[in-house]
Structure formats: structure tokens, C-alpha cells
Amino acid sequence: xxxxxxxxxxxxxxxxxxxxxxxxxxxxxxxxxxxxxxxxxxxxxxxxxxxxxxxxxxxxxxxxxxxxxxxxxxxxxxxxxxxxxxxxxxxxxxxxxxxxxxxxxxxxxxxxxxxxxxxxxxxxxxxxxxxxxxxxxxxxxxxxxxxxxxxxxxxxxxxxxxxxxxxxxxxxxxxxxxxxxxxxxxxxxxxxxxxxxxxxxxxxxxxxxxxxxxxxxxxxxxxxxxxxxxxxxxxxxxxxxxxxxxxxxxxxxxxxxxxxxxxxxxxxxxxxxxxxxxxxxxxxxxxxxxxxxxxxxxxxxxxxxxxxxxxxxxxxx
Amino acid sequence: xxxxxxxxxxxxxxxxxxxxxxxxxxxxxxxxxxxxxxxxxxxxxxxxxxxxxxxxxxxxxxxxxxxxxxxxxxxxxxxxxxxxxxxxxxxxxxxxxxxxxxxxxxxxxxxxxxxxxx
Numbered sequence: 001x002x003x004x005x006x007x008x009x010x011x012x013x014x015x016x017x018x019x020x021x022x023x024x025x026x027x028x029x030x031x032x033x034x035x036x037x038x039x040x041x042x043x044x045x046x047x048x049x050x051x052x053x054x055x056x057x058x059x060x061x062x063x064x065x066x067x068x069x070x071x072x073x074x075x076x077x078x079x080x081x082x083x084x085x086x087x088x089x090x091x092x093x094x095x096x097x098x099x100x101x102x103x104x105x106x107x108x109x110x111x112x113x114x115x116x117x118x119x120x121x122x123x124x125x126x127x128x129x130x131x132x133x134x135x136x137x138x139x140x141x142x143x144x145x146x147x148x149x150x151x152x153x154x155x156x157x158x159x160x161x162x163x164x165x166x167x168x169x170x171x172x173x174x175x176x177x178x179x180x181x182x183x184x185x186x187x188x189x190x191x192x193x194x195x196x197x198x199x200x201x202x203x204x205x206x207x208x209x210x211x212x213x214x215x216x217x218x219x220x221x222x223x224x225x226x227x228x229x230x231x232x233x234x235x236x237x238x239x240x241x242x243x244x245x246x247x248x249x250x251x252x253x254x255x256x257x258x259x260x261x262x263x264x265x266x267x268x269x270x271x272x273x274x275x276x277x278x279x280x281x282x283x284x285x286x287x288x289x290x291x292x293x294x295x296x297x298x299x300x301x302x303x304x305x306x307x308x309x310x311x312x313x314x315x316x317x
Numbered sequence: 318x319x320x321x322x323x324x325x326x327x328x329x330x331x332x333x334x335x336x337x338x339x340x341x342x343x344x345x346x347x348x349x350x351x352x353x354x355x356x357x358x359x360x361x362x363x364x365x366x367x368x369x370x371x372x373x374x375x376x377x378x379x380x381x382x383x384x385x386x387x388x389x390x391x392x393x394x395x396x397x398x399x400x401x402x403x404x405x406x407x408x409x410x411x412x413x414x415x416x417x418x419x420x421x422x423x424x425x426x427x428x429x430x431x432x433x434x435x
Contacts, residue, residue, distance in 0.1 A: 070384040070403065106386060106400055132423045136386065136400035178392050178420035179428055220362075221426040278361035280385050 055301035056095040056163045059087055059124070060208070062245030062296075063265030065133065066115040067105035072281035073289060076105075076267035080118050082314050083266040083295050087122050094297065095162055097124045100245035100263060101131025101173065101210030107143050116147070130156055131210040131246060132173040141174060157188050159195050163300045166199060168192065170209040172224045182211030182224035182246075189226065193233050204239040204300070204307070212244040214253055214260045217273035222247055231258065241307050243298070247279075250311050261309055264294040290315035356380060357429065359387050359401075364419075364429035373433050376410040388422040397422070 064080045073079060087097065099119065104111035119126055128148040135141035135155075145156055152158040155174040160167050170192070172182035184192075196205070207213065213230065215223030224230075234240050240258045248270035253260045268281045269292040276282065284292060294313040301308070358365045359381045371377065379389045381401040389398040389407055395417055398407035411417065411433040421427035 072384070106402060133386070133400075136388070136423065138399065176422060176425040178390075178418065178425055180425045219426060221424050278363070278383075280362065280383055 055299060057092060057297055057299040058162075059090075059094045059097040060100060060243055060245075060263045060296040060298060061087075061097060061119070061266055062100040062210075062263040063102040063131065063248055063267055064099070064115055064119075065102050065105045065265065065267035067108060067111040068267055068281075070268075070281060072268035072283050073293075077114055077118065079290070079293055079314060080115065080266045082290070083293070084118055084121055086295055086312060086314065087124070090297070094124060095300075097122060097126045098167075098169070098208050098243065099126055099128045100208050100243060101129050102133045102245065102265075102267075103128065103131070105133055107134055107137040109143065112143065112147055127158075127160070127167070127169055127208075128156075129169045129171055129209055130173055132176070135174060153191055154187055157191065165204040165206055165300055166196070168195065168205065168207045170207060170213075170230070172209045172211045172213070172227075180225050181215070181218060181221045182209075182213075182227075184209075184224060184226050184230055189229050189233070192230060196233065196237075199237075201236045201238055203237060204241070205234060205237045206241045206243065206298075206307070207234070208243040210244065211246045212251075212260065212262055213242050214255075216247060216251060216262075217279075220273060220279040222273065222279070234258075239307070241298070243296070248282075249292070252309075259307070259309075261296070263296040264292065264311060264313065266293050266295070266314075269293070288317075291317040358382055359421075359427075362387075362421075362424055362427055364421075364427060367429045368432075369430070370432045370434060371411060373412055373414050373435055374410065375433070376408050377431065378406050378408045380404070380406040386423060387427065389419055390422040392418040392420065 061083055065076050066080065068076050087094070103115045130141065130144045134144045137143035141155060145152070149156050155171045157171045158169050170184060170188065172184050175185065176183055207230070209224070211224050212222055213224050213227040217223070238257055242258060242260045244260070244262045245265070247262050248265035248268065249262065249272065250264055251262045269284060270279050271282045291313050294311055297310045297312065299308040355371065355375050356378045357369065357380070359379065360383065362383065369377070379398065379401070381387050381403060384403050386400040386402050388400050389396070391397065396409045400423065401407055411431065414433045414435045417431045417433065419429050419431070
């Protein structure tokens with residue numbers, strides 16, 4: 001659980017947050033400003049049956065790490081295929097999908113090919129941001145940009161509008177500095193300030209990037225050193241949802257109007273901070289692996305103040 | 318016979334070399350302690366050893382023993398490895414004396430330092 005001052009509140013958000021921690025999945029519903037989350041099994045399913053309001057959902061997948069082949073998951077392409085199967089099997093077709101980085105393990109052309117071919121089977125538009133593993137080709141990210149950089153700025157950041165919300169894909173894995181964490185940099189922050197200029201404060205904002213934009217574990221590099229500058233630019237918006245990957249586990253923090261959420265990987269889990277000597281891949285029994293991998297669905301409902309997030313594992317525990 | 322005499326000769330040489338080194342050490346007891354080996358291992362997102370002193374001309378091998386890729390990047394650009402997958406290594410020969418701070422380009426919280434003496 002996060003260690004911010006909201007964690008002990010026994011209000012709706014607090015209760016929902018705890019549910020997420022215990023839970024099997026989260027759907028984000030964007031409904032007018034305040035994010036809302038629900039477990040997919042049980043309560044979430046009941047809620048889904050209860051209302052079919054106008055709105056839309058989108059999906060988040062993350063950290064597919066195609067090319068990884070170690071004991072923590074010898075075949076991440078197979079688990080990515082299972083995740084994509086879940087997406088294709090959803091009763092309501094999502095508007096689009098975001099991938100929050102570490103598409104590949106080593107930025108190799110074949111790894112990008114395998115990931116893209118599998119992900120494209122959903123026939124959904126996919127909005128990518130890179131993870132640090134996607135920028136380790138010989139030309140420091142050229143391979144990624146050639147594939148996914150169309151209509152992006154700098155090292156691959158961009159924004160778009162859909163369903164009445166404004167979506168901002170940021171890159172915080174390029175040009176990292178010794179001793180630091182993730183970094184956005186001056187150029188991207190200047191672009192961000194310009195991008196949101198003139199937008200009404202009532203516009204729901206969804207920001208997505210690979211490394212969390214809140215500090216989860218500085219000694220493991222799980223944070224972004226200049227994220228506060230980005231959040232300062234965005235603070236006037238009534239609904240801000242920040243979606244990240246990188247840490248291969250679900251974590252959520254709600255702070256005022258801002259909901260921070262991290263998605264599971266489709267490849268392998270990583271340990272909770274402080275529970276292991278390093279953040280490397282966590283080996284779990286083979287029959288448990290699919291309970292710690294998964295996808296995230298985010299539902300956007302008009303006229304309501306919340307996004308509903310549902311994290312769904314590939315298999316129930 | 319030939320091989321035996323060669324063996325004797327090299328044995329004699331080893332002995333004299335050892336004596337010479339011992340004499341040198343005795344003459345300069347305040348010499349800095351140089352690394353016994355020239356390998357830096359990467360284990361659990363840590364460079365080991367983290368700090369190392371070597372003589373100019375020494376080649377250091379950085380070996381990644383984690384099951385996640387790492388890289389070795391010198392802070393001022395003196396060298397930069399590619400992403401090293403498990404059991405891959407990168408070697409750099411330090412010809413110029415000085416202090417070399419390095420970090421992992423993927424996980425910049427991982428840092429180390431090599432001091433190169435003349």
C-alpha cells in the first residue's frame with residue numbers, strides 16, 4: 001500500500017483502494033472527474049451488469065518484455081497472447097488500447113515484430129509509450145521511433161483526444177542521469193505546458209508513461225525525478241488519472257484529484273518494494289504465474305466524476 | 318629432456334620474479350592497493366565491486382549476472398556499453414589516469430567508480 005496520507009481513510013476511495021490491493025483486477029471508468037475503481041470479479045461484474053451508460057472504455061497493457069526467456073517466465077509471448085485473448089473476449093469492445101512500455105526486452109527487431117503482430121490481433125488502435133527496454137538498440141531508441149514514433153514529438157511523446165477526455169503519452173525513460181530515476185526533461189515539460197494550454201479544467205486528463213510518475217521506491221528507481229513539475233502543470237484539472245507500468249504489479253494512490261495507478265505486466269511479476277534485495281524478476285510457482293500477470297481496463301463514463309479501473313489477471317488466484 | 322629443462326627455467330624465473338615483487342613491495346609500503354582482479358560483476362542491480370582502483374592500461378570486464386539487462390555508462394561519456402543481457406560482458410581498457418564514475422543506463426540508481434592511477 002502506498003504510504004501517503006490517504007491510505008487510512010475509510011471512505012469510498014479508501015475502501016476501493018483496499019479492494020484493489022486485495023483484488024484481481026481494476027477497470028478505470030472516466031466519469032466526469034473523480035476516478036473510480038472496481039474489482040472485475042464480484043462487485044465489478046455486478047456493476048457492469050447494472051449500468052450500460054454512455055461512455056467508453058479503453059485498455060492498458062504493459063511490460064510485455066518479448067524476448068525475456070528466464071525462469072520467471074520462459075515464454076512471455078505466450079502470456080501476451082493470452083492477455084490479448086482476454087482483450088478480444090471482452091463483451092464491450094474498448095475504444096483503443098495503450099501500452100505503457102517495455103514492449104520488448106532488448107529492442108530487437110524480431111521482438112518488436114512478435115509483440116506488434118500479437119497485439120494487432122485485437123484490431124484496436126494501440127497508443128504506445130516506450131519503456132527503458134525499448135530504447136536499447138544501437139541508436140538509442142531509433143528502432144522504437146521508426147515503428148511507433150509517427151505523429152510524436154521528441155523521444156516519442158504525444159497527446160490525443162477521445163471520448164471527451166485528453167490523453168497524454170509521456171516518455172520518462174530516455175537519457176537517464178546517474179543516480180536518478182525516470183526523467184521527463186525540460187523539452188517535454190515545455191511541450192506539456194503548451195499542449196494543455198487553453199483546455200477547460202473540466203476536461204478529464206489521462207496521462208500515461210512507463211515509469212511511475214509518483215515515487216514508489218527511490219532506491220529501486222521506481223519514480224520520476226521531475227514528475228512534480230508535470231503534476232504542477234496539470235493540477236488545475238478536476239480529473240487527472242496517471243497510468244504507469246514498469247513495476248509489474250498493481251499499485252494505486254489517490255491524492256486530491258489525482259489517481260495514480262500501475263498495471264501488471266503480461267510477462268513476469270516483480271517484488272513489492274522492500275521484500276527482495278533487488279527489483280529483478282520474481283519467480284513464482286508456474287501454476288501461480290498467471291495470477292500475477294494481467295491487463296487493465298479503464299472505463300470512461302460521461303456525466304460522472306470518476307474513471308473506473310479494473311485490473312484483470314490472466315487467471316484467478 | 319627439452320620440456321623438463323624448459324620447466325626448470327620457467328620455475329626459476331617465477332621464483333626470481335616473485336622475489337623482485339616482494340622486494341618492490343618492501344621498498345614502497347605505502348603503495349595503493351590495486352584490485353586483485355579486473356572484473357566487475359553485476360548482481361542484484363549492483364556493481365561489485367562498486368569502487369575499484371587500477372593502474373593505467375588495465376582492462377576491466379563488466380559481467381552481467383542478473384536475469385535482466387544492464388548497461389555500463391561513464392558519466393562523462395568516456396565509454397558506453399550496449400545493453401548486456403544475462404552473462405554478457407563489456408570490456409574497457411583504462412589508458413588514461415583519472416576518476417571514472419559510471420552507472421547503468423537502464424537503472425541509473427546503479428552506480429560505481431573506477432580510479433585509474435598512472
